[in-house]
Amino acid sequence: MFDHVTIRVSDRGASERFYATVLRALGIEPTYSGEDLAEWDDFSLAAAGDGAAVTRGLHVGFVAPTRAEVDAFWQVGTRAGYPDDGEPGPRPQYSPEYYGSFLLDPDGNSAEGVWLDPPRPQGSVDHVWMRVGDVAASRRFYETIAPFTGFRLANEEPGERASFAAEPSGFSVISDDRPRTENVHLAFAAPDDAAVGAFHRAALAAGYRDHGAPGERPEYHPGYYGAYVLDPDGNNVELVHHDRG
Numbered sequence: 001m002f003d004h005v006t007i008r009v010s011d012r013g014a015s016e017r018f019y020a021t022v023l024r025a026l027g028i029e030p031t032y033s034g035e036d037l038a039e040w041d042d043f044s045l046a047a048a049g050d051g052a053a054v055t056r057g058l059h060v061g062f063v064a065p066t067r068a069e070v071d072a073f074w075q076v077g078t079r080a081g082y083p084d085d086g087e088p089g090p091r092p093q094y095s096p097e098y099y100g101s102f103l104l105d106p107d108g109n110s111a112e113g114v115w116l117d118p119p120r121p122q123g124s125v126d127h128v129w130m131r132v133g134d135v136a137a138s139r140r141f142y143e144t145i146a147p148f149t150g151f152r153l154a155n156e157e158p159g160e161r162a163s164f165a166a167e168p169s170g171f172s173v174i175s176d177d178r179p180r181t182e183n184v185h186l187a188f189a190a191p192d193d194a195a196v197g198a199f200h201r202a203a204l205a206a207g208y209r210d211h212g213a214p215g216e217r218p219e220y221h222p223g224y225y226g227a228y229v230l231d232p233d234g235n236n237v238e239l240v241h242h243d244r245g
Contacts, residue, residue, distance in 0.1 A: 001042070001150075001169045003240050005125050006185040007055035007109065008048040012038075014106045015045050021080055022103060025072040026064050026113050042125050048183075057181040059110040059129035063120045067099050073113030074101035085110050120168045128171040130181040130235065135162055137232045138173040144206045145229075148199035148239055149188035180233060187238040193225045199239040200227035211236055 009015035016038045020030060023040055032039040037046040043062070048054045064070045071088045078084055086102030094100075097117035105111055114126050132138040139153065139162040146152055146164070154165040163172040171186070190196045197214045204210055212228035223243035231237050 001166065001189065002125050002128075003187040003189040003238075003242075004039075004042045004044055004185075005060060005128060006037070006044045006046060006187070007058060007060075007107075008052045008183055008185075009045050009105075010048055010054045010107055012045070012047040018077075018082060018105050019043075019045065019111070022073050022077045022082070022111060022113070023062060025076045026062055026069050028062060053183045054107055055109060055181075055183045056107055057109070057131050057179045058184050059112065061100065061112040061114045061126040061128070063124055063126045064113045064115040065119065067115050070099055070101050070113045070115050074103065077103040086112075125169060127169060128184075128186065130171065130173050130184065130233070131178055132173045132175060132233050133180055134232060135159055135173055135175045138162065141203075141206075141208060141231050142173070144208070145188075145199055145203055145237065145239075148190065148195055148202070151188070181235065182233070183235065185236040185238065187226070187240050190225075190239045190241040193241050193243070196225055196227045196239050196241050200229065203229040208232075212238075 019040065028040050030038060030040055037044045043060065064073065074088050083104040085104045088101035091098045091100050100112050100114040102110055102112045120126055139156065142164055143153055151164040151166040154163045156162045159175065161172055161174045164170060200214050209230040211230050214227040217224045217226055224240065225243060226238050226240035228236055228238045
């Protein structure tokens, strides 16, 4: 699973209203809102600035407990004036039982309510899709860190898509005619501090860029131990261990 997925937004108030409105229709309520960020379990948003640019071109799918909530997600969003990105219905191109609906957030990112059979746990990110400049290069990066994230390469369409999975979540890197995803933060959970260090060493040994050495980040909470690297498109990827004991 993702530890957290964080986006940076151009208007904190507008984006928080969007996600509060549509995620409530899926039964996902805010778990935190402060000056630094707003959070819904493993999804969060923060204002852009201080060197952190706006996230664009991202797709995030959120778990819906039933098809009715998928419908409600889209209905509530469109009635509130948010742009439609795909009305509720089956999407058999993804899987036989896939049922989803799609909206655009204030920065143009795609948000989805999705129901699958068997159902996934409620209240979490189901999947992330990122559009990248080079699918093969992104696949190599995410395969390099896969032993530490718990995600494995599930399938690949060379040059078009590579999909990674770890129950109950997944993510894909995609190349198509839409703009590339920019400035997303993906964090994966680690079992201990040693795994965080190994993740960072493996990524740097493979030639990927450092974005923060392994260490404590007490500004998040006591016992927060993380390390950061950049993927080939400059997205910030973290492995984090939460030692709350």
